[in-house]
Amino acid sequence: GAVVSQHPSRVICKSGTSVKIECRSLDFQATTMFWYRQFPKQSLMLMATSNEGSKATYEQGVEKDKFLINHASLTLSTLTVTSAHPEDSSFYICSARDPGTGDGYTFGSGTRLTVV
Amino acid sequence: GENVEQHPSTLSVQEGDSAVIKCTYSDSASNYFPWYKQELGKRPQLIIDIRSNVGEKKDQRIAVTLNKTAKHFSLHITETQPEDSAVYFCAASPSGGSNYKLTFGKGTLLTVNP
Numbered sequence: 001g002a003v004v005s006q007h008p009s010r011v012i013c014k015s016g017t018s019v020k021i022e023c024r025s026l027d028f029q030a031t032t033m034f035w036y037r038q039f040p041k042q043s044l045m046l047m048a049t050s051n052e053g054s055k056a057t058y059e060q061g062v063e064k065d066k067f068l069i070n071h072a073s074l075t076l077s078t079l080t081v082t083s084a085h086p087e088d089s090s091f092y093i094c095s096a097r098d099p100g101t102g103d104g105y106t107f108g109s110g111t112r113l114t115v116v
Numbered sequence: 117g118e119n120v121e122q123h124p125s126t127l128s129v130q131e132g133d134s135a136v137i138k139c140t141y142s143d144s145a146s147n148y149f150p151w152y153k154q155e156l157g158k159r160p161q162l163i164i165d166i167r168s169n170v171g172e173k174k175d176q177r178i179a180v181t182l183n184k185t186a187k188h189f190s191l192h193i194t195e196t197q198p199e200d201s202a203v204y205f206c207a208a209s210p211s212g213g214s215n216y217k218l219t220f221g222k223g224t225l226l227t228v229n230p
Contacts, residue, residue: 091157105162105218
């Protein structure tokens, strides 16, 4: 089935620095990828929809200047958390769907971000 | 936008019993309803899904029912096993197409006691 690869799996960074998270569709082309954030014991909250070759669509309340999304190719989307603060510590996870298989949305393995 | 409500938030059952989790949605345009199982620290895994042209779907011990008129759908797990313990999320999407986003319920922590 469709496979989505996400890196890194864990990252610890200092407050004020930036962190980039990559999400790749390995065996299909994804014109659209979705970025979610999940706090402990909570649901997945959609942050933004990443569109290949165009600007991302951000959900209400998500700062587009803080969470930079780039979807430069049909297989790669990146999320950069800029000027990270401890409250940005969370589990970030991407997803995409292979329209050619009829499968449900496939998730990356997630990135545990800890800002110290 | 879409709003998905999920109940209960926690569910504890004895091994071998059945477990039922219910969800309601608000957007009548939604027509794709997947269920995900998420173990601690891991990615959500699709366990079953249903589309609005089907009322029920079954896969071994797992079944999903959909009542489009009432805008609710349910997950049924029979003969539960300890390895079924996890958080389960329902979700809804206006289409199965790749460009339509999923809206998730808040999740149900299922604990299966040996």
